[in-house]
Amino acid sequence: MAQSDLDVIGVGNAIVDVLAKADDAFLATHDIPKGGMLLIDEDQARVIYDDMAPGVEVSGGSAANSIACVASLGGNGGFVGKVSADALGDIFRHDLRAMGVEFDTKPLTEGPGTGRCLINVTPDAQRSMMTFLGSAGYVAPDDIDPAQINRAAITFFEGYLFEQPVAREAFLRACEIAKENGKKTALTLSDASCVDRQIEILPDFISNNVDILLANDVEAAALFGTDDIDAMVEKARALCPLTAVTRSEKGSVLIPREGEVVYVDAYAPSSLIDTTGAGDAYAAGLLFGLARNYSLDKAGKLGSIAASEVISHFGARPSESLKDLAEKAGIL
Template identity: 45%
Template structure:
């Protein structure tokens, strides 16, 4: 018999501090960056790009951590597992996530490399070009996992970005086993097409073997995973093995297929897109918040769309407005 869950969601992801600055597209091209993409960089490149940035803001980030920030703001009980270093940015990250009401007890790592940071160049239209130095986050060991915490959560949420380094990949496999042994659900966000290009076979195996209960993807990631350029064809290819599939489609809204039943919502209207950083993360937050409460798929999608619209209306990947009030008003 499965014991009652005491947490809604526990997530494993990169513990990153975002460094964000506005930037003209011409400058992005001059720096040799892929506009709108995410590129992993080493220490030297990170310093070069940081020196090239204009006035910047430092905001705690990381995909899964952003999703938890949204979930906690909506009223969910959450915990985060991720690796920081014993340095200033590590303290910033730990303070920010705990201040949001999220449990975080992963011990900080001594010595180098330093805490991860993501250098984000924001175009005038709000598009973000991300350059990530993974630092300490890529050294999350399996023995840092609190298996009891994982077993106590309704959903284990895994960040695809963190699948790339060897140590956290092993930790996430152990977490999947712990979650499934406890009779819980495993959610996975594909994160980026480049991750799929490196580890798509792993993801396809997890899906084929029934290890993923909830899968989040955008259209590009869906195509990379399935080999189908047509969104509907990609959805049809995955749904037999994924109980809950959620596909975000930017301005065209989002689709969910839950136990074979399809639902869709349009994107929420917004006066101006300021920064798209975190849009998918906050969409996942809204959807998961509804899902763990047993709400209808259409309502879960609507909640996700509201949260995504809020976060793209300002700089930063974490909500600034009262998203609980926004969601409550729109779904009443």
């Protein structure tokens, strides 16, 4: 694809992540599904937050994490997401802009506060998330700037946000603009439970609007009705021009509509600390590579090395320059 002013612009939930260590007993006490994500209300968020161990608070959200990783790779990124006009919203905006990411969405001035995700990480590095969306789910078609979408090689949508009807309209608006200008769109499925809840409408949205689909193996199984990667291939080819399926330590599989399937090895992390953001980081590497017209193999390797860095420490955003790591690995 032609070089664009922005490599990737993400449309997703603007969330502040609260990360803390926990054990299985804590999860059981609060009915938190291990390794999954549940939406909660503000009262539930307050109860769980008060009982969590000391931790860290950082700007997060799946698509926003991906765009932060794009910036760390040396790319140009933008973000569309809704925060409130409050302290957490100011922190979120500052964090993204400090990385060089464009973030100009107008804040919500009435209604719920800025969203937050309570992430409890168990000793096996599994992250279990309880999310109060707050203002994050209020992304609307009016928040889509046609000029900004036109400047991006790829517009990237977060599956979590697909569940909000008004946000789906925003997705469709952005897809229309991207298609009119010959640009690409991408969607991450985000969570298998999201797929299950939206299975009646999700395949049609993908088929009609999405050029690049990203999923982990569990999410892909929920969408395609099989956990056999060979059986997935033909279904994926029929649904989307390019499908990327991540498989943790087994690496990833890139399935183009035409041509050979590409298998990409995982990069072993220096240590496995916290899997929060692994899929977000992989998406960033892959999409950055595709925006720069790299081969599927090279783009997939960028995704793998980005994911490896993110899972080697606490938190969902890189602590080292992904560009430097990719250069040392001979990918860039």
